Amino acid sequence: PRIVQEANELFTVLSLVGVGLGVSLVPRSAALMNLPGVRFRELKLPRTAWHIGLAWRRDASQVPLVQRFVEMVGTARPA
Numbered sequence: 001p002r003i004v005q006e007a008n009e010l011f012t013v014l015s016l017v018g019v020g021l022g023v024s025l026v027p028r029s030a031a032l033m034n035l036p037g038v039r040f041r042e043l044k045l046p047r048t049a050w051h052i053g054l055a056w057r058r059d060a061s062q063v064p065l066v067q068r069f070v071e072m073v074g075t076a077r078p079a
Contacts (some may be wrong), residue, residue, distance in 0.1 A: 044065050 005021050006015045011033065013024050018037040031040040054073055060066045 014035045
């Protein structure tokens, strides 16, 4: 592909697609934005995975709520 425009915000990406500046891979939830002129097609892939990180303020490491949340995320297992 010939990349002519890049964007980080999902709404901006969909807006660029809507005015005819290409195509994009987006999460399924993007279809909920229902932008005029944008069509969505679901990809039938055997399995897809997203690598997601967790970030918090360094000085909040001792806050009980933050500690519990980090622990809960650390024990979560993918379905």
